[in-house]
Amino acid sequence: MLHQTGACAGERSSIITQEILIERMTWEEIKHAIATGKRRVVVMIGAMEQHGPHLPIGTDTMLGYAIGERLARALGDALVAPVIPVGYSIGHINFPGTISIPEDLLQALIREWCRCLAHHGFTEIILAPSHGGNYRALREVVPSLQEELKGRARIVAFTDIEPWIAFYRDFSIAQGKDPARVGVHAAQGETSMMLAADPELVHMERAVEGFLGDASARWRNKVPDPMETVSPTGILGDARGSTAEFGEAMLRVKIEKMRRECGERGSR
8 A cells, every 4th residue: 555544644744844854855845844944955065086995985975964964953944955966076086986077067056956945945055065175166156146046045155164174173182183183084084974974884994094294285276186196095184093983073063163153144
């Protein structure tokens, strides 16, 4: 039988009130959620790129879902749009499996995601990269998006990577860890967050030390140097010593910072 009756229908009704990932919901559930107050939507902008010998290619997109869902639940009145699964990853392209798209194509995807979501009645769209290479494209597309959607949907966007670099550094020091080893790509920071979010995909027996020097040029240059010329392993930092506990703590503080900033930016 394909229809629901009795307890089954009641169970499904309960699920409707709890699910916030749009791709897991029916159109009627989404319509109901918007009509009953969930008029904010989180759009994470991920990537498909190498993350060392121990993490999956989809790490940035998977963490996008983990961050997006936690942020939406912290906000209390938001849903999570499908994560944009690819980004600007040209510096990683020589590692098998990496898929990189041009920044203008990424901007077009961001624009169409927002147009569709505004069309359906979301009045606030929160845009946040879960991959460092996406910040510039987002920053450049936001002004025209804000103008286009004025009066229909407010755009709240995290467009600057520098505060997050500082956040990870300060958080690492507060936790008694070496920021160079916590790193900025596939090191203790990202690896620990993946251990908290999706541990079955983390191969800690393959975790190694990577490049421990200054990697800031990678997000400041228009076209970053090929990653393999900086770190043959693809790691910026040291993946060894990663723990789910550190990852959970990092996610918790990050989400609270994002929740607070969403309120501040949304009120402007």
